[in-house]
Amino acid sequence: MSSDAGLQYPGFSKAVVRRPGRSIVFGLSESSDKLPVYEKALEQHDHYVKTLQECGLNSIILEASEEFPDSTFVEDVAVLTPECAIITAPGAKSRAGEILEIRAILEDFFSCIEQITSPGTLEGGDVMQVGTHYYIGLSSRTNREGARQLITILEKYGMTGSIISVSNFLHLKTGVTWVGNNTLVVARKFTIPADFKKFNIIQVGEGEGGAANCIRVGDKVIIPAGFPKTKKRLCHAGFAVVEVDISEFAKIDGGLTCLSLRF
Ligand code: CIR
Numbered sequence: 206m207s208s209d210a211g212l213q214y215p216g217f218s219k220a221v222v223r224r225p226g227r228s229i230v231f232g233l234s235e236s237s238d239k240l241p242v243y244e245k246a247l248e249q250h251d252h253y254v255k256t257l258q259e260c261g262l263n264s265i266i267l268e269a270s271e272e273f274p275d276s277t278f279v280e281d282v283a284v285l286t287p288e289c290a291i292i293t294a295p296g297a298k299s300r301a302g303e304i305l306e307i308r309a310i311l312e313d314f315f316s317c318i319e320q321i322t323s324p325g326t327l328e329g330g331d332v333m334q335v336g337t338h339y340y341i342g343l344s345s346r347t348n349r350e351g352a353r354q355l356i357t358i359l360e361k362y363g364m365t366g367s368i369i370s371v372s373n374f375l376h377l378k379t380g381v382t383w384v385g386n387n388t389l390v391v392a393r394k395f396t397i398p399a400d401f402k403k404f405n406i407i408q409v410g411e412g413e414g415g416a417a418n419c420i421r422v423g424d425k426v427i428i429p430a431g432f433p434k435t436k437k438r439l440c441h442a443g444f445a446v447v448e449v450d451i452s453e454f455a456k457i458d459g460g461l462t463c464l465s466l467r468f
Contacts, residue, residue, distance in 0.1 A: 214383075214384070214385030214386075214421045215287070215334070216423075217262060217422060217467040217468055218261070218262060218263060218468075219262055219263045219264070219265060219314070219467070219468055220254075220257045220262040220263070220264050220265070220465040220466065220467045220468075221264075221265045221267065221279055221307075221310060221311075221465065221466040221468075222250070222253070222254055222257075222264055222265070222266055222267065222277075222279060222464060222465045222466075223266075223267040223268075223269065223270065223276055223277050223279050224247065224250055224266065224267070224268060224269040224277065225241075225243065225246045225247060225250055225269060225277040225454075226243075226269035226270060226271040226274070226276070226277075227243050227269075227271060228271045228272075228273075228274040229241050229243060229246055229274055229275075229277065229453075229457070230243065230274070231274040232274040232275045232457035232458075232459075233274075233275055233297055233299065233300075233457060233458065234456065234457040234458055235375065235458060236458050237455075237456050237457075237458075239456045240456065241453040241454065241456045241457055242453055245452075245453050246277075246453035246454065249449075249450055249451055249452070249453055249454065250277065250454075250464070252449060252450070253449050253451065253461075253464055253465075254266065256427060256447060256449050257422060257427075257465060257467075259447075260422035260423050260425050260427070260447070261422065261423045262422060262467065265310065267279070267306075267310065270303075270306070272302070273299070273300065273302060273303050274299070275297070275299070275300050275303070275457070276300075276303045277454070277459070277464060278330075278454075278459050278463040278464060279307065279463075279464070279465060279466050280329040280330055280462050280463040280464070280465065280466055281293065281295055281300065281303075281328040281329045281330050281346075281376075281463060282295060282300070282303045282304050282307045282328075282329065283304075283307050283311060283329055283466055284327075284329050284332045284339070284355065285311075285315075285466055285467070285468040286334070286339075286359070286362065286364060287468075288317065288362035288363070288364065289315060289317035289318065289319055289358070289362055290311040290314070290315040290317070290318050290319070290468075291318075291319045291320070291321065291355065291358055292304050292307065292308050292311070292318065292319070292320045292321065293321050293327045293328055293329055293351075294320075294321040294322060294323060294325055294326050294327055294351060295326065295327075295328050295346065296326035296327070296328055296344075296345065296346030296347060296348065296351075297328070297346060300328075307466075308320075314468070317362075319358045321351050321354050321355060322354065324348070324350050325348065325350040325351035325352075325353070325354045326346060326347060326348045326350075326351045327341070327346075327347045327348075327351030327352065327354070327355055328344075328346040328347055328376060329463075329466070330346070330375065330376030330377065330378050330379065330460075330462065330463055331343075331344050331346060331347040331371065331376045331377045331378070332355070332377070332378075333377055333378055333381065333382065333383055334383065335383050337363070337364045337365065338364070338365045338366065338367070339355070339359055339364065339365070339366040339367075340366070340367060340368075340369050340377065340400070341355055341356070341366050341367070341368050341369065341377070342368075342369050342370070342371035342374075342376060342377025342378075343368055343369070343370050343371060344371040344374070344375065344376055344377065345375070346375070346376065347376075349368070352366070352368050356368075367400065369398055369400065370398070372396070373394050373395070373396075374392070374394075374395065375458050376463075378418055378460070378462050379392070379417065379418055379458075379460060380392045380394070380395035380417055381395050381401070381417055382417060382418055382419050382420070382462060383404075383421075384407075384419055384421045384426050384439075384444065385421045386405070386442075386443070386444075387403075387404055387405055388404060388405045388406075388407060388442065388444075389401060389404045389405070389406055389407070390407045390409065390416070390417050390419050390435070390439070391406050391407065391408050391409065391417055392408075392409055392414045392416075392417035393408055393409060393411070393414065394414065395417065405442070407435075407438050407439060407442055408438075409432065409434070409435040409438075410432060410433070410434020410435045410437075410438065411434065413432040413434055413435045415429055415431075415432065415455055415460070416428055416429060416432035416435035416436075418460030418461050418462055418463075419439075419461060419462075420461050420462055420465075420467070422467070424445055425444075425445050425446070425447050426439055426444045426445065426446050426447070427446075427447050427448075427449055427461055428446055428447070428448055428449075428461070429448070429449065429450070429451050429455070429460065429461055430448040430449060430450040430451075430452075431448075431450070431452070436448065449461065451464070
């Protein structure tokens with residue numbers, strides 16, 4: 206496992222995204238009473254997709270689904286690996302139906318599709334890939350059975366997984382993301398487990414909790430706009446940083462990784 210820690214970040218070439226619908230105002234939220242403004246969310250989403258494209262990803266843009274207010278957060282409904290796609294079993298009841306359409310989309314790109322099944326629950330925001338190893342957060346959305354099923358699937362394809370407890374955060378990747386070069390970006394409230402001691406840790410700046418959820422694409426690290434201290438730390442560590450404003454999505458607990466499935 207430790208040999209995976211220094212691996213190059215995977216060379217993704219594509220991203221699946223789903224445009225937000227007007228129903229985004231009904232998205233689940235634990236952190237704020239503020240409602241996203243639909244028009245602004247659309248604008249920010251366009252800019253997000255453009256940034257992924259500029260970083261070299263071809264985008265597969267799905268139409269909005271009004272039926273599922275949180276469906277723009279496509280990351281939660283699948284875990285994509287180089288060997289297979291795994292359709293998840295969202296722990297949030299209102300999101301369970303989101304998995305149906307995503308399977309049909311992914312069938313065009315993956316010959317092997319697996320599925321997490323009840324009583325297991327798992328959301329992609331709880332899965333952090335580091336090389337061929339996947340850290341799985343146990344959260345209010347992902348249970349031990351869901352994590353166990355995912356580890357069994359990963360092992361079937363020659364990959365590995367292990368469990369990390371998550372508290373204080375919606376998902377594991379709300380508190381920590383891997384940006385390659387053996388480096389994790391970590392929120393200040395995130396309790397660093399012993400398993401993570403082998404990594405270089407970049408702690409986000411004071412008052413910049415939202416900055417822990419970043420995306421590495423090619424040689425760039427995309428961070429949410431408005432976190433200058435964290436940006437400086439990443440630049441200082443040698444990363445090329447690009448900012449994207451996702452303030453409307455943050456109002457309903459969404460971060461940068463949740464808005465795409467990269468593979
Ligand atoms: C939810 O609560 O499911 C959405 N409002 C936010 C999902 C964010 N997803 C993620 O961090 N992977």
